[in-house]
Structure formats: structure tokens, C-alpha cells
Amino acid sequence: MFRKIKEKQIVSAEFRYEAVIVVHKDLPVTNLDQLKGLKSCHTGINRNVGYKIPLTMLMKRSVFPAMTDRSISPKENELKALSTFFSKSCIVGQWSPDPKTNTFWKSQYSKLCAMCEDPAKCDYPDNYSGYEGALRCLAHNGGDVAFTKVIYVRKFFGLPVGTSPATPSSENPDNFAYLCADGSKVPIRGKACSWAARPWQGLLGHQDVLAKLSPLREKIKQLSRAGAESKPDWFTNVLGLSEKIHLVADNIPIRPVDYLQKANYTEVIERGHGPPEPVVRLVNHEEIENNIPN
Structure with missing residues (x-):
């Protein structure tokens, strides 16, 4: 969702x-x-x-x-x-x-x-x-x-x-x-x-519990309306809302992967330069000593 x-x-x-x-x-x-x-x-x-x-x-x-x-x-x-x-x-x-x-x-x-x-x-x-x-x-x-x-x-x-x-x-x-x-x-x-x-910022939830999340979605809507006037700390710090940013209730939830692909933004996030870079392995001092030939 x-x-x-x-x-x-x-x-x-x-x-x-x-x-x-x-x-x-x-x-x-x-x-x-x-x-x-x-x-x-x-x-x-x-x-x-x-x-x-x-x-x-x-x-x-x-x-x-x-x-x-x-x-x-x-x-x-x-x-x-x-x-x-x-x-x-x-x-x-x-x-x-x-x-x-x-x-x-x-x-x-x-x-x-x-x-x-x-x-x-x-x-x-x-x-x-x-x-x-x-x-x-x-x-x-x-x-x-x-x-x-x-x-x-x-x-x-x-x-x-x-x-x-x-x-x-x-x-x-x-x-x-x-x-x-x-x-x-x-x-x-x-x-x-x-x-x-x-993409817009959004709130995510598991697809398989979508029905159970409906009451939560309604509660978030209520909270956004309740905090719109006084702007308490939780309005911004928890819900991420402000004078300019507000919640939009989507009638049909969108899968994040579909939304990113529609925006053509997935490639921007996953951008690479070509062949994989050489792997760097972090080891401790004992491992180095144990692998040094006598």
C-alpha cells in the first residue's frame, strides 16, 4: 500500500x-x-x-x-x-x-x-x-x-x-x-x-493486511485534520505534514514498485556505472597473521 x-x-x-x-x-x-x-x-x-x-x-x-x-x-x-x-x-x-x-x-x-x-x-x-x-x-x-x-x-x-x-x-x-x-x-x-x-513521499503498509489497515488509514486522516489548525509537534514529526504538505487519501492504494516505474525513477535510484567494482574485504589482525606463510 x-x-x-x-x-x-x-x-x-x-x-x-x-x-x-x-x-x-x-x-x-x-x-x-x-x-x-x-x-x-x-x-x-x-x-x-x-x-x-x-x-x-x-x-x-x-x-x-x-x-x-x-x-x-x-x-x-x-x-x-x-x-x-x-x-x-x-x-x-x-x-x-x-x-x-x-x-x-x-x-x-x-x-x-x-x-x-x-x-x-x-x-x-x-x-x-x-x-x-x-x-x-x-x-x-x-x-x-x-x-x-x-x-x-x-x-x-x-x-x-x-x-x-x-x-x-x-x-x-x-x-x-x-x-x-x-x-x-x-x-x-x-x-x-x-x-x-x-515520487511524492508516502505512507507504506503490507499488501496482505490492507483490510486491517483501513481503520488506521481513517485514523491518520482524522489526525491530519485535527492537527491542521494548531500544528502540534506530532503533526510534523510523526505525520510529516506542514503548512505546505498534507495527506492525500488514495481510493486505490498503489504498489511502490509500480509508482516508481511509472515515474521512471527506479533507474535513478539503482544507477550503476558498469561492471561491478572490485570487492573490498575487511579482516582482523588475527586473520592476516594466520594466512601468512611461514
């Missing part, structure tokens, strides 16, 4: 957010292989819509470099592949928790910082990072392709978002388009074509 917890502003949306590619409408691309050599704008390192999802999808393309070099770490494999595939990019953030490694990688793969507001820093805050920053990078800093999510595309171009009305914007949505997985383009004013979607 799966029961969704949603943001009130976009309660009608099937998923929490959708990952999209935005391009200039006249960009001569009819196949995703043609993304190779373009200038890309990302939200930031390790972020879902701007890094993990596009990396997962691009790995399927034969033109994308293999990430199986065992002489370097998996993370450096990713950076090396992205630096080889795109001509320039903006991927800000801490690429490694180790300052020396972080500095070395940003020097080694400097093309991944070249589209940023401050390429030497390549870190937050940066005017060309984040959901809207990636779009600014596309619209005003020479980017060819931006990886972001639908709700911020609509905000950037002043279009309605869920229950929120349109807002004034100096950006013209008619100059841009969504790039779909099949290489086609969709107008920004229309329904977006998503590469993958982030």
Missing part, C-alpha cells in the same frame, strides 16, 4: 516534480545523441533533476563516455564523462568533501565550471545554479540546454503553477522548448515531456 503526501499548491500533480530539458526552440537537435558537444546548464552537483536524472538518462546513449575507469573513483568517472560529453557546463557545489580533491577535480575538469557566474569558485551561491539559475544560464549566458524541473520553468516564464496564477516575467517562453526523450520538442506553454519524475 502507498499513500501520498503532497504539497497543497500542486496537489493535483501525480508526482512531486518532473525533470525536464529546456532548449532554445530553434536548436538543431532531433536526437539526444546530438546533445554531445553542447553547452549545458545544471542545478548543481548531486542534485536530482540537474545531475542524477540527466546522468542516468545519458548513460543509456552509446555516444556517452563509459564510466568504468577503475583507476579513478566512481564520482570522478562521472565528472570525466560529463566533461568529455559537453563542451562547457555549469555544475556548482562541493564535488568532494575533501578540499584538496575538490580543488583538484575542479581544475582537472574545469569545463564543468566554465558556464558559471564565477568559474574559479564554481560553488554556491551562483547566479547560474539552482532550478531558476540553470534557466538563466540558458537564456542569458550562452547555454544550449538546461536541466531543471517543470514548476520552475513555469515560474521563470511567468506561467501559472498549480493553483497559483500567472505572474509577470520579462522572459519569453515562445523562444524556448522542452526537449523530449525521442528528440522532439514541446512548447513551454504546453504540457512538458519529462525524462523522469520524483
Whole structure:
């Protein structure tokens, strides 16, 4: 059983957010292989819509470099592949928790910082990072392709978002388009074509005791209504609800695996780089001594 917890502003949306590619409408691309050599704008390192999802999808393309070099770490494999595939990019953030490694990688793969507001820093805050920053990078800093999510595309171009009305914007949505997985383009004013979607949070229960869980589901509904006004600690800490997040009662429970597959999100979670990495075995001092020949 799966029961969704949603943001009130976009309660009608099937998923929490959708990952999209935005391009200039006249960009001569009819196949995703043609993304190779373009200038890309990302939200930031390790972020879902701007890094993990596009990396997962691009790995399927034969033109994308293999990430199986065992002489370097998996993370450096990713950076090396992205630096080889795109001509320039903006991927800000801490690429490694180790300052020396972080500095070395940003020097080694400097093309991944070249589209940023401050390429030497390549870190937050940066005017060309984040959901809207990636779009600014596309619209005003020479980017060819931006990886972001639908709700911020609509905000950037002043279009309605869920229950929120349109807002004034100096950006013209008619100059841009969504790039779909099949290489086609969709107008920004229309329904977006998503590469993958982030599922809503949810409450889980065993399928074989679904009937017994009905009273519990009703109790959770009652609790969510009771706590909506005063917002006691348990409202957030136990139910995970807030001013923006509330419970949605699904008439037909959804299996988590079906929901993830529908969102095309399973591959993002399970993403690997290729052949299994060498196994590391942890042993104690006695085991080492016992296996040393006399």
C-alpha cells in the first residue's frame, strides 16, 4: 500500500516534480545523441533533476563516455564523462568533501565550471545554479540546454503553477522548448515531456493486511485534520505534514514498485556505472597473521 503526501499548491500533480530539458526552440537537435558537444546548464552537483536524472538518462546513449575507469573513483568517472560529453557546463557545489580533491577535480575538469557566474569558485551561491539559475544560464549566458524541473520553468516564464496564477516575467517562453526523450520538442506553454519524475513521499503498509489497515488509514486522516489548525509537534514529526504538505487519501492504494516505474525513477535510484567494482574485504589482525606463510 502507498499513500501520498503532497504539497497543497500542486496537489493535483501525480508526482512531486518532473525533470525536464529546456532548449532554445530553434536548436538543431532531433536526437539526444546530438546533445554531445553542447553547452549545458545544471542545478548543481548531486542534485536530482540537474545531475542524477540527466546522468542516468545519458548513460543509456552509446555516444556517452563509459564510466568504468577503475583507476579513478566512481564520482570522478562521472565528472570525466560529463566533461568529455559537453563542451562547457555549469555544475556548482562541493564535488568532494575533501578540499584538496575538490580543488583538484575542479581544475582537472574545469569545463564543468566554465558556464558559471564565477568559474574559479564554481560553488554556491551562483547566479547560474539552482532550478531558476540553470534557466538563466540558458537564456542569458550562452547555454544550449538546461536541466531543471517543470514548476520552475513555469515560474521563470511567468506561467501559472498549480493553483497559483500567472505572474509577470520579462522572459519569453515562445523562444524556448522542452526537449523530449525521442528528440522532439514541446512548447513551454504546453504540457512538458519529462525524462523522469520524483515520487511524492508516502505512507507504506503490507499488501496482505490492507483490510486491517483501513481503520488506521481513517485514523491518520482524522489526525491530519485535527492537527491542521494548531500544528502540534506530532503533526510534523510523526505525520510529516506542514503548512505546505498534507495527506492525500488514495481510493486505490498503489504498489511502490509500480509508482516508481511509472515515474521512471527506479533507474535513478539503482544507477550503476558498469561492471561491478572490485570487492573490498575487511579482516582482523588475527586473520592476516594466520594466512601468512611461514
